[in-house]
Amino acid sequence: MAKNKTDKNWMPRWFYQLASPRWCYDITGKLLPAFSLLALVLLLGGTVWALLFAPADYQQGNSFRIIYIHVPSAILAQSCYMMMALAGAIGLIWKMKVADMVAKACAPLGASLALLALATGAIWGKPTWGSWWVWDARLTSMLILLFLYLGVMALHSAIENDTTAAQSTAVLALVGLVNIPIIKYSVEWWNTLHQPATFTLTEKPAMPVEMWLPLLVMVVGFYCFFAVSLMLRLRHEILRRERRSSWVQALVESR
């Protein structure tokens, strides 16, 4: 008996509440305005700073300004993948419906961010390396990340049953997780054209503060935008999967 009690207290209360689609729908509805405002202010401010006030690179000139989109989108594409795999694992282990929905909502968002990172990288590569694309370790592993996202999306649309689709995509996402450290260390393990990471936790950035501070603003802004888009997708997914429940019916009737 005593053991049962400790088992119940093992996870905090909010963890169980998160499992309720209705509670999740309500809390995201409350969080959305704040995150939207934050994302708008940070992204607009960061873009103006990046385009008008940040200094140009002494070698690359103004094409350097692409970094303010390229780095945030690449960081977010990887964070989003880790979140998708983690949510998928939680869904597999605890059979949590909301976790499955989060994992599903991550896929198209992450795919678009990976695409943005690759596109801006190609555009930046042309004036800097003289080529749109090279089969470099960093670029290739990023392309694999995009394909993993597309694979998850294809699997979701191919499997009719929501539970089965969530299980198979979670397994695919977890297997693909091996690609994340490969992306991170690709610039160290292989000889690549790609420059090493701008931000590390242990060292100061190699660029001056007036260059990396707007970049930090853009990264935080992209995280807020990611939160907004993810919550919007999650709310639609919650409604879709809970359409038979009385609270969704009441929501439909009340509008």
Next chain:
Amino acid sequence: MKFESMADFIGMGGHGLYVWLAYGIALAIVVLNVVQPLRQKRQFLNQQARRLRREKGLS
């Protein structure tokens, strides 16, 4: 400010095409990622409302 004139700003020191293309794609992807889920949700709610009306009409 790092630019002398508007033309200088658009030109980006000869890299205008690259910079504006990158920022343009970024804007399109950000906007799409907000508009698409909002539209999906509205479509879903409209569809459910129609279904409810239909079921009420039958009974």
